[in-house]
Amino acid sequence: MGLGRFIHHFGGFLLFAATVLLVVVDITAPVVNDISLLKIDLGSSADGSGVTFGTFGYCVLDVNGQDDCSKAKIGYNPAQVITDVDGTEFSNASENTSKALTRVMVLHPVATGLSFIAFILCLGAGTLGSFMASMVSALACLVTIVALACDFVVFGIIKRKVNDSNTGSSAHWSVGIWLVVVSAICTLAATVVVFFTCCAGRARRRRESNKMATIHE
Incomplete structure (x- = not known):
């Protein structure tokens, strides 16, 4: 196997890795309760120990000994969830913005499909x-970056408000958001690597064709 082919396969590995990471992001809460993009550790006065926000919903953890999760769906209202759980208040603009942008999270599985293709x-x-x-x-890289930007905006609003409140709750980024970051990096690197090896392979075949034509003259 030549160096060029090895580099090409490395690009393929990066795409496979991005696909696997994005699949994990797709199954964040409420599909897998403890995997999330943002996690809220609730104060002592709230019901439950925490809230996990994922791509298609959320889970309130340890409510009367069990997790209370939403149904998986496109778009939900994270601000209202926090208000109901620990009383943190959001402005109408913040609530409407975060609610609207959760619909853009459908781009996560779209990016997964594009990476696999x-x-x-x-x-x-x-x-x-x-x-x-x-x-x-x-294209997968572009979609992933757009999804990532929306994730940071949506949950940045929630995170900032929760941490500034006096409820005793604290919010922090969870593993899901960093998996999206790594996926974006992988698809970007794969794009460069695969395109470079494609151009290099084409140039090599052109040189070989010219060499053969010279030999036969």
């Missing part, structure tokens, strides 16, 4: 397959 295309040995893989990878 790019990985499959990357397995192809042809120049066209590699070029298409780099283009789909670039």
Whole structure:
């Protein structure tokens, strides 16, 4: 295996890694209760020990000995959840913004699908397959970055308000948000690597064709 092919397969590995990481993000709360993008550790006066916010919903942990989770759906109201649980108040603008942007989280599974498609295309040995893989990878990277930006805006609003309140609750970023960051980096790196190896392979074949034509002259 040549160096160029090895580098190309490394790009494929990055796409596969991004796909796996994004799958984990897709199954954050309420699918898997303890995996989240943002976690709230609740004060002593609140019911439950914490709240986990995920891509398609949330869970209030340890309510009367069990977790109380929402149904998985596109879009929910994280500000209202916190208000109901520990009494933290949000302005109408903050609540409406955070609620609206949770609908954009549907981009997480979209990015997952695009990363997987790019990985499959990357397995192809042809120049066209590699070029298409780099283009789909670039699109996956763009979608992931948009989703990440919305995540930080939505949960940044919640995190700041909870930490500034006097309820005794504290909010912090959880593993899910960092998985999205790493996924964005992986897809960006894969785009560069696969496109570079595609161009390098095409240039090499052109040189070989020119060399063969010279030999036969």
